[in-house]
Amino acid sequence: MAAEIPGETFESPLLASHSPSLLHQISEHGGYAYVSMYTLGAGGDHRAAEAAREMAWEQLHSGPWNSVLPVWRDAYSMACLLVAKHCCAVGEYKEALRVLDLGVIMGGLTLRKDLDDAIAITKAKESGACSISEGNEGKRVLVDAEFNxxxxxxxxxxxxxxxxxxxxxxxxxxxxxxxxxxxxxxxxxxxxxxxxxxxxxxxxxxxxxxxxxxxxxxxxxxxxxxxxxxxxxxxxxxxxxxxxxxxxxxxxxxxxxxxxxxxxxxxxxxxxxxxxxxxxxxxxxxxxxxxxxxxxxxxxxxxxxxxxxxxxxxxxxxxxxxxxxxxxxxxxxxxxxxxxxxxxxxxxxxxxxxxxxxxxxxxxxxxxxxxxxxxxxxxxxxxxxxxxxxxxxxxxxxxxxxxxxx
The missing domain is CATH 2.60.120.650 (Cupin)
Structure with missing residues (x-):
């Protein structure tokens, strides 16, 4: 199910094509509440989308990283894309970037291209909405001091x-x-x-x-x-x-x-x-x-x-x-x-x-x-x-x- 979020967001073709099978797999592994919240989130409920992301996050931290089922990593990516769409729709581009980065860092690989594309679009929007503060011209990471x-x-x-x-x-x-x-x-x-x-x-x-x-x-x-x-x-x-x-x-x-x-x-x-x-x-x-x-x-x-x-x-x-x-x-x-x-x-x-x-x-x-x-x-x-x-x-x-x- 593709997210139907109103306002200015981004396209997620992989999410649209993979979400039905992913939601089915999540259900098979006991994720009925996740599927319910994700479905509500895709229909426009921002709180439900956040709830789905929190559920997936809990699954990612339920044990050693290598024991986490891959489908829950993809579930987290799905929810991150959904939440980011809601954020972009109301102009919250920094928050959208934060959520998308978490999807890249913690999520699976199935929807990685959607995440990368969404980050590029959202970063461009965020850069247009604000600019880096002035006052650091010529400032370097390293202090120019003698090394003793x-x-x-x-x-x-x-x-x-x-x-x-x-x-x-x-x-x-x-x-x-x-x-x-x-x-x-x-x-x-x-x-x-x-x-x-x-x-x-x-x-x-x-x-x-x-x-x-x-x-x-x-x-x-x-x-x-x-x-x-x-x-x-x-x-x-x-x-x-x-x-x-x-x-x-x-x-x-x-x-x-x-x-x-x-x-x-x-x-x-x-x-x-x-x-x-x-x-x-x-x-x-x-x-x-x-x-x-x-x-x-x-x-x-x-x-x-x-x-x-x-x-x-x-x-x-x-x-x-x-x-x-x-x-x-x-x-x-x-x-x-x-x-x-x-x-x-x-x-x-x-x-x-x-x-x-x-x-x-x-x-x-x-x-x-x-x-x-x-x-x-x-x-x-x-x-x-x-x-x-x-x-x-x-x-x-x-x-x-x-x-x-x-």
Missing amino acids: LKEMLQLLPKQSLSCKLVGKRPALSLEAFLRDYFLSASPVILSDCMVHWPARVKWNDINYLKKVAGSRTVPVEVGKNYLCTEWKQELITFSEFLERIQTNDSTSSVPTYLAQHPLFDQIPELRKDIVVPDYCYTGGGELRPINAWFGPAGTVTPLHHDPHHNILAQIVGKKYVRLYPASLSEELCPHSESMLCNSSQVDLDNIDEKQFPNIQNLEFMDCILEEGEMLYIPPKWWHYVRSLTTSFSVSFWWSELENSTP
Whole structure:
């Protein structure tokens, strides 16, 4: 059933064609109340549409994310489209954008194109109805202040920058990358590879970021890191996130971090500012989702490893990165829980030497990843990352073909 909302809204062809079968599936899984509210909402009842969205939201949070039935994710997308239509009909474009973004972040893939198209139309209407406030001309995300390495070393894990530094190669050819690093699974810093990216200039401009993404809703992490008990997640607008970054002190114990989020799928305008490095096609495999990492100084990603090849592109600011080879996995004591088995129990910021007496003797590589540089991290290499300044990074993950030579 297609929504018949009066006023100026947007078309949803996938919703029109899929809603009968989706509503039938939802009914089969006990969602009779949802179907009733959705039907009333499609007939023009805004409160009923909101009630349907709340019902789907409750189903999304009824257990572990991987246990949620896919049809309830699609149900949430359906309700988000319906609520957004009601909002647009009365000129509430910011609220419509918020709801549509939630549909993208939490919903299923069946109606994704409808959501993306609705966001583009609604954002254009919202931009026409209001403008970014003046007064930030020339203001940058980063404070133009001298970087004090000696002071920063006091905040880094013990022995930082005292052992083997990651090598740096300017304008490395694909052949040399394959021969010297990819096949041997060795980290390397790739410099002079993104001088032509628009992001190098644009992402330092607060006005640009607010114009492109300010009204969009994004998921952020609040707290030291995901292994800490006080850690939590929030959904806030990008403008609010930028404000938190500007007011955050590097000594704050509860920074806000936009971490490992497919921001460029959600906001294609930002995707135009970057280029997938040619290195990511080494091995002939598959490119994974491109993720954003954006936050103030002091954000930490604890020691962990990933299953894919990774190029971490440092577009704004500086980061400290420490790496341990996959051969040291047992010594780094992974968590036993399946959800955290790729994370180490060792807190490099506060090492318990009684529990982990040999950690300080393990060899590692580390570096300060400068603005404009990329770091290649091979699969299964353990890495700890800390932002030394306000930092905006992009990670490109890719997997090689199963039959390729490691």
